[in-house]
Amino acid sequence: MSVSALEFSQQLSAHPKSAQERAAILANPGFGDYFTDHTAVIDYKADETGTGIWQNARIEPYGPIAMDPAAAVLHYGQEIFEGLKAYRHADGSVWTFRPEANAARMNLSALRLALPELPEELFMESLRRLVSVDSDWIPEGDGAALYLRPFMIATEAFLGVRPAREVSYRVIASPAGNYFGGELKPVSIWLSTRYARAGIGGTGEAKCGGNYAASLIAQMEGEAHGCKQVLFLDAANDNAVEELGGMNVFFVFKDGSLVTPALSGTILHGVTRSSVIQLGRDRGLDVQERKITLDEWRDGVASGDITEVFACGTAAVITPVGELKTETETIGSADAVAGPVTMSIREQLLGVQTGTVEDTHGWLTRLA
Numbered sequence: 001m002s003v004s005a006l007e008f009s010q011q012l013s014a015h016p017k018s019a020q021e022r023a024a025i026l027a028n029p030g031f032g033d034y035f036t037d038h039t040a041v042i043d044y045k046a047d048e049t050g051t052g053i054w055q056n057a058r059i060e061p062y063g064p065i066a067m068d069p070a071a072a073v074l075h076y077g078q079e080i081f082e083g084l085k086a087y088r089h090a091d092g093s094v095w096t097f098r099p100e101a102n103a104a105r106m107n108l109s110a111l112r113l114a115l116p117e118l119p120e121e122l123f124m125e126s127l128r129r130l131v132s133v134d135s136d137w138i139p140e141g142d143g144a145a146l147y148l149r150p151f152m153i154a155t156e157a158f159l160g161v162r163p164a165r166e167v168s169y170r171v172i173a174s175p176a177g178n179y180f181g182g183e184l185k186p187v188s189i190w191l192s193t194r195y196a197r198a199g200i201g202g203t204g205e206a207k208c209g210g211n212y213a214a215s216l217i218a219q220m221e222g223e224a225h226g227c228k229q230v231l232f233l234d235a236a237n238d239n240a241v242e243e244l245g246g247m248n249v250f251f252v253f254k255d256g257s258l259v260t261p262a263l264s265g266t267i268l269h270g271v272t273r274s275s276v277i278q279l280g281r282d283r284g285l286d287v288q289e290r291k292i293t294l295d296e297w298r299d300g301v302a303s304g305d306i307t308e309v310f311a312c313g314t315a316a317v318i319t320p321v322g323e324l325k326t327e328t329e330t331i332g333s334a335d336a337v338a339g340p341v342t343m344s345i346r347e348q349l350l351g352v353q354t355g356t357v358e359d360t361h362g363w364l365t366r367l368a
């Protein structure tokens, strides 16, 4: 890394949105529809030996990216991303949640997608700089935050197949309200049996756009069946539950255990997942990371042994699952209400993030 890369240059937007326009957006931000006035950028360039440096770190006005039509990302999908949030606390300070975990995960994704690792200090500084310049964009209110989307793309113009030697790291930010909109109602989930999102040795553990592209057809199938999210089983086809297209999943048992599928190599290492495991242990639940099959889910709901199911991820935090629909059956009920364990863990997690519950694990980092 070149040390000078830590020094960000800054060019402010000549056409930032007006205060009125911003206020209207912040009153009803939705998810991922609006973006702040600036973006953080750091370029990477390597020589033929693969030795490269990060350089030209900057804050620039938000806007279209000029790219060569032969840029590798447009042809071979060499891309990774991250997602985390910035929260404004009551005293006006701005914090983010476990960003070092996102920095580490982005570097694991980079390794898998043959992209360069980004030093954690640069990742952190890019967030700090962007949030400082766009701090007026942090929405307030229940579950609202500024969603930060760091990503890395291969920009080298070259159609041969090899890792690109020119890469761009960027961060954009989007004010976010409640992910699924409206009140916290249990969601219906579609079980994809025709499509897999990950296979052994594939990219399931990497946070890359390709995984999402591969999940869209299953998502469409789910939507046609009235479901907002899709659950994937493991591709080896032994009926083990893996995760949703973009969220991990947990099962609350009557006996006080909290079960989530073990990280098998094909499941994304969710920061929310890891936090829920810790919060579950803190409150004395018997947290188990293990294989859980569709049969155990069906039988557990029928017998009453499984009392709650929820999905978790940064965007939607914790979302109760009402029912799982498949081609042949429905497990659970669309009329289910959010269970007490789900709601209590959700409140605690949101409380730590927004500064109303004590951060006993040192999960918060101040950005501004």
Ligand SMILES: *Cc1c(COP(=O)(O)O)cnc(C)c1O
Pocket: 083, 207, 243, 244, 245, 246, 247, 248, 268, 269, 270, 271, 272, 273, 312, 313, 314, 315
């Ligand atoms: C990002 C993501 C998650 C959730 O991870 P968090 O770090 O909790 O936001 C889960 N599954 C997939 C496939 C993801 O891409």
